[in-house]
Amino acid sequence: MTRKKQTQPSIDALEALPILHGCPRRELETVNSHTTSLKVLAGSILCQEGEYGQEAFIIVDGEAEVSLGGTFLARVGTGAVVGEMALLEHGFRSATVTAVT
Helix, strand or coil: CCEEECCCCCHHHHHHCCCCCCCCHHHHHHHHHCCCCEEECCCCEEECCCCECCCCEECCCCCEEEEECCEEEEEECCCCEECHHHHHHCCECCCEEEECC
């Protein structure tokens, strides 16, 4: 996977995401302390179907495609959360997510 590790996102950037909009500042600070920003290139795989999942991803900018067994399921964009199912269930990825932009 081609990723370039960045710094932590700003609290304002997190608050702008639909999933976190309206959270109290203290909660945003907690989320921020467990968050790493990544810049990924188009074609990079964020989650691979069948692999054990240890993180979830929030798409801050851009788009990604979700596929299962090589079959396209959906295109997701800014504000989408992917990879959370395996993280919450302490299990394996149920789909592959590939960065489009």
